[in-house]
Amino acid sequence: xxxxxxxxxxxxxxxxxxxxxxxxxxxxxxxxxxxxxxxxxxxxxxxxxxxxxxxxxxxxxxxxxxxxxxxxxxxxxxxxxxxxxxxxxxxxxxxxxxxxxxxxxxxxxxxxxxxxxxxxxxxxxxxxxxxxxxxxxxxxxxxxxxxxxxxxxxxxxxxxxxxxxx
Amino acid sequence: xxxxxxxxxxxxxxxxxxxxxxxxxxxxxxxxxxxxxxxxxxxxxxxxxxxxxxxxxxxxxxxxxxxxxxxxxxxxxxxxxxxxxxxxxxxxxxxxxxxxxxxxxxxxxxxxxxxxxxxxxxxxxxxxxxxxxxxxxxxxxxxxxxxxxxxxxxxxxxxxxxxxxxxxxxxxxxxxxxxxxxxxxxxxxxxxxxxxxxxxxxxxxxxxxxxxxxxxxxxxxxxxxxxxxxxxxxxxxxxxxxxxxxxxxxxxxxxxxxxxxxxxxxxxxxxxxxxxxxxxxxxxxxxxxxxxxxxxxxxxxxxxxxxxxxxxxxxxxxxxxxxxxxxxxxxxxxxxxxxxxxxxxxxxxxxxxxxxxxxxxxxxxxxxxxxxxxxxxxxxxxxxxxxxxxxxxxxxxxxxxxx
Numbered sequence: 001x002x003x004x005x006x007x008x009x010x011x012x013x014x015x016x017x018x019x020x021x022x023x024x025x026x027x028x029x030x031x032x033x034x035x036x037x038x039x040x041x042x043x044x045x046x047x048x049x050x051x052x053x054x055x056x057x058x059x060x061x062x063x064x065x066x067x068x069x070x071x072x073x074x075x076x077x078x079x080x081x082x083x084x085x086x087x088x089x090x091x092x093x094x095x096x097x098x099x100x101x102x103x104x105x106x107x108x109x110x111x112x113x114x115x116x117x118x119x120x121x122x123x124x125x126x127x128x129x130x131x132x133x134x135x136x137x138x139x140x141x142x143x144x145x146x147x148x149x150x151x152x153x154x155x156x157x158x159x160x161x162x163x164x165x166x
Numbered sequence: 167x168x169x170x171x172x173x174x175x176x177x178x179x180x181x182x183x184x185x186x187x188x189x190x191x192x193x194x195x196x197x198x199x200x201x202x203x204x205x206x207x208x209x210x211x212x213x214x215x216x217x218x219x220x221x222x223x224x225x226x227x228x229x230x231x232x233x234x235x236x237x238x239x240x241x242x243x244x245x246x247x248x249x250x251x252x253x254x255x256x257x258x259x260x261x262x263x264x265x266x267x268x269x270x271x272x273x274x275x276x277x278x279x280x281x282x283x284x285x286x287x288x289x290x291x292x293x294x295x296x297x298x299x300x301x302x303x304x305x306x307x308x309x310x311x312x313x314x315x316x317x318x319x320x321x322x323x324x325x326x327x328x329x330x331x332x333x334x335x336x337x338x339x340x341x342x343x344x345x346x347x348x349x350x351x352x353x354x355x356x357x358x359x360x361x362x363x364x365x366x367x368x369x370x371x372x373x374x375x376x377x378x379x380x381x382x383x384x385x386x387x388x389x390x391x392x393x394x395x396x397x398x399x400x401x402x403x404x405x406x407x408x409x410x411x412x413x414x415x416x417x418x419x420x421x422x423x424x425x426x427x428x429x430x431x432x433x434x435x436x437x438x439x440x441x442x443x444x445x446x447x448x449x450x451x452x453x454x455x456x457x458x459x460x461x462x463x464x465x466x467x468x469x470x471x472x473x474x475x476x477x478x479x480x481x482x483x484x485x486x487x488x489x490x491x492x493x494x495x496x497x498x499x500x501x502x503x504x505x506x507x508x509x510x511x512x513x514x515x516x517x518x519x520x521x522x523x524x525x526x527x528x529x530x531x532x533x534x535x536x537x538x539x540x541x542x543x544x545x546x547x548x549x550x551x552x553x554x555x556x557x558x559x560x561x562x563x564x565x566x567x568x569x
Contacts, residue, residue: 087474
């Protein structure tokens with residue numbers, strides 16, 4: 001395609017250059033006028049010559065396709081999941097401690113090798129539970145209920161994904 | 167010319183909100199905390215989180231590009247890309263604007279001095295040619311005049327076309343270097359957008375970025391560049407001869423060029439902007455509702471400080487904006503020198519045409535002024551590509567900000 005375009009342009013330029021040189025060499029005379037008009041005619045011919053060939057030709061646009069897909073820096077995203085789970089764990093433990101239950105261990109597990117942060121399960125260990133004075137409940141089932149609602153106010157997880165270990 | 171100046175002004179206008187965005191993004195964070203002590207601890211946490219995250223990102227491609235660009239290194243003040251991002255995040259952005267102006271002035275005067283000898287030679291040759299035409303004895307007839315014109319024209323063409331070819335290669339190099347920058351910056355921006363949680367935005371920007379860096383750049387280098395070359399060659403040839411004129415054909419090619427650029431530009435920008443802004447607002451909503459169901463709407467100071475999760479997200483968003491801003495700075499370093507070079511060349515051509523016209527050959531003057539009009543096509547190519555890049559980066563920086 002490019003070679004045909006460049007040959008087209010070269011032929012236009014060539015015809016015009018030849019016409020100029022011929023004009024220089026030719027002596028003054030009555031014939032001059034005709035030769036000029038012939039050269040103008042040839043230039044027009046050369047310009048329109050490739051146009052009929054364009055009609056009915058099938059253009060192949062598949063060559064200029066969008067081939068690029070950007071690859072994300074997944075290592076970073078996986079590492080970020082780790083940071084997010086760590087942050088979430090300390091945050092949840094903090095919340096629970098403020099409600100009056102000490103020594104509760106919260107561990108969040110998520111899909112580490114995914115680009116989105118999705119929580120698969122939250123484990124709450126209540127073995128070493130110390131109930132402070134400011135706590136509302138003393139019954140273990142009520143405590144679990146309260147911790148569950150605390151967690152769910154913070155993170156959007158389903159009820160079945162939070163597991164308690166007594 | 168008017169469109170050109172408008173485009174350049176628009177680029178700088180678009181760069182300035184990015185700068186404002188960055189400075190506001192960096193200063194807004196600590197406002198959340200109330201007292202000074204809490205403020206400090208929050209800032210420390212944010213710093214730690216940012217440093218941790220920066221350590222995990224890979225900037226090696228961008229460092230390579232920066233090392234290969236002199237102007238970029240000037241604008242970065244000798245810093246590496248990584249250092250610049252750290253500096254932007256900590257709020258040290260527009261400190262050395264004087265050095266930027268100094269670099270700009272140096273560029274302008276260097277280019278002026280480089281073009282001066284050629285300007286002088288062209289003017290001298292064409293004035294000499296014109297004088298010989300006027301002073302030659304009447305007996306020798308018309309053909310001697312044509313020969314003189316032919317020779318002067320040839321000399322002028324050879325002189326000017328050495329620069330024109332240099333400009334063409336400068337433009338193609340600039341465009342391919344912009345493409346290399348896009349390929350380095352866009353993956354990082356998309357990664358950061360995913361990290362912040364802008365999944366809808368990612369699905370919008372990923373195809374837009376791929377379209378810009380492959381299809382649109384290809385159209386610019388493989389369709390528009392040949393059109394420019396054709397119209398330049400034809401303008402050369404058309405002024406060679408007295409009776410065959412191709413001015414209308416050249417104006418057809420030029421308007422073809424302008425229509426292609428305009429269509430690509432309008433369609434791309436309108437789609438990217440409309441989709442991007444919509445996606446950004448959807449993401450902003452989902453980030454707010456999904457992650458902090460209740461607490462984020464009740465600003466309790468103590469709770470915010472313990473919000474480690476929030477800090478991780480906020481530092482991702484800070485890094486995203488800093489990467490965008492540093493990328494735009496790198497772009498400015500890349501396009502500044504070629505655009506100034508091209509603009510000064512255009513002005514020099516116009517000056518030449520103005521000086522040659524009264525004394526020398528009318529056809530040489532008309533060739534030089536046609537060429538100066540053609541050279542604006544090159545500037546518009548660089549300006550259009552970088553404008554689309556700036557716009558896309560700016561949109562990514564604005565979307566899915568957690569503030």
